[in-house]
Amino acid sequence: MTGAVALAPAASAQTPEPAPSASVDALSAAGNGGVTILTKDPVGDVLAGAAFILLDSSGRHIASGTTNAEGRLAFQDLAPGVYRLKEVSSGSPLHEVVDDQDVIVTPGADTPLAITDPFKPAHITFKARDSKTGKVLPGSTVNIGTGDRTLLTLTTGPKGTASGKLPISSRTTQFWAKETKAPSGYALNKPAKTFTARPGAPVTVIVTHSKATTGSSLAPSEKATDQPTSTATTQGDKTAGGGTSARPAHSAVSDTDSSLAADVSDGITSATQAGSLAHTGADASRWLVGGAGFLVASGIGILVAARARRTDENAPAGED
Numbered sequence: 001m002t003g004a005v006a007l008a009p010a011a012s013a014q015t016p017e018p019a020p021s022a023s024v025d026a027l028s029a030a031g032n033g034g035v036t037i038l039t040k041d042p043v044g045d046v047l048a049g050a051a052f053i054l055l056d057s058s059g060r061h062i063a064s065g066t067t068n069a070e071g072r073l074a075f076q077d078l079a080p081g082v083y084r085l086k087e088v089s090s091g092s093p094l095h096e097v098v099d100d101q102d103v104i105v106t107p108g109a110d111t112p113l114a115i116t117d118p119f120k121p122a123h124i125t126f127k128a129r130d131s132k133t134g135k136v137l138p139g140s141t142v143n144i145g146t147g148d149r150t151l152l153t154l155t156t157g158p159k160g161t162a163s164g165k166l167p168i169s170s171r172t173t174q175f176w177a178k179e180t181k182a183p184s185g186y187a188l189n190k191p192a193k194t195f196t197a198r199p200g201a202p203v204t205v206i207v208t209h210s211k212a213t214t215g216s217s218l219a220p221s222e223k224a225t226d227q228p229t230s231t232a233t234t235q236g237d238k239t240a241g242g243g244t245s246a247r248p249a250h251s252a253v254s255d256t257d258s259s260l261a262a263d264v265s266d267g268i269t270s271a272t273q274a275g276s277l278a279h280t281g282a283d284a285s286r287w288l289v290g291g292a293g294f295l296v297a298s299g300i301g302i303l304v305a306a307r308a309r310r311t312d313e314n315a316p317a318g319e320d
Contacts, residue, residue, distance in 0.1 A: 136160025
């Protein structure tokens with residue numbers, strides 16, 4: 001932001017101007033004139049040491065000088081015409097110079113110029129971060145202003161920062177920063193943040209963000225469950241009777257979950273091994289073995305009775 005060089009007749013000046021010098025009065029008959037400069041800042045403080053040069057219409061150097069303790073500088077004995085006034089230094093680390101300005105010198109007059117050197121802008125750096133991890137966040141946009149005016153808009157880049165020049169209207173100015181767009185996945189930081197800045201000085205504004213609330217963190221196909229995590233790793237095996245029993249993916253079972261332990265125990269005992277008889281076949285085998293034993297015993301008895309009968313038939317007659 002730059003100030004303006006005001007060119008006004010002596011009658012409209014708001015501050016007392018120095019009286020025309022004797023040399024100007026003497027030269028007025030010959031048609032010469034002069035220019036008197038008064039330099040201030042936006043709050044009305046005079047600026048001593050501000051340096052100016054005066055160029056003619058062809059760009060040739062005519063005169064140069066600096067303002068005194070009262071902020072004044074006079075160029076005298078100037079031929080009428082249009083000149084170019086250039087401020088080369090404000091004489092202050094807090095103030096900028098004004099743009100070049102055309103000055104008209106009139107015959108026999110000492111023309112006053114009121115110049116206002118603006119304050120240097122503050123160098124502002126805006127940063128957006130995660131409130132917990134400190135991670136830098138791109139895509140945060142803030143408006144920065146004072147009172148009811150927005151002066152600057154900044155958006156953080158890939159490194160989570162943005163910078164700019166903030167216009168200053170006093171030696172210490174209070175500003176506000178209000179976020180208008182939050183980084184992706186984060187909640188908008190609604191409260192406006194206030195800070196102070198000084199002319200030409202660096203200032204850093206940091207806005208921290210919390211993750212946006214998205215409700216349930218589960219996917220639509222998932223359902224919340226009160227069961228321990230280990231139950232999610234079990235798989236069903238079909239038993240001989242057609243039921244399903246839980247088999248853990250790992251051999252370890254939590255001692256604190258008795259119902260889960262019972263399910264695992266049932267699953268293990270009910271699972272049949274390859275090549276073994278079914279449970280109902282095992283019950284029938286006991287009856288078959290018992291029946292076979294009875295038949296063997298009966299056969300032995302019949303064989304013994306038959307041998308005894310043959311012995312009696314072969315014995316000599318008359319023997320008792």
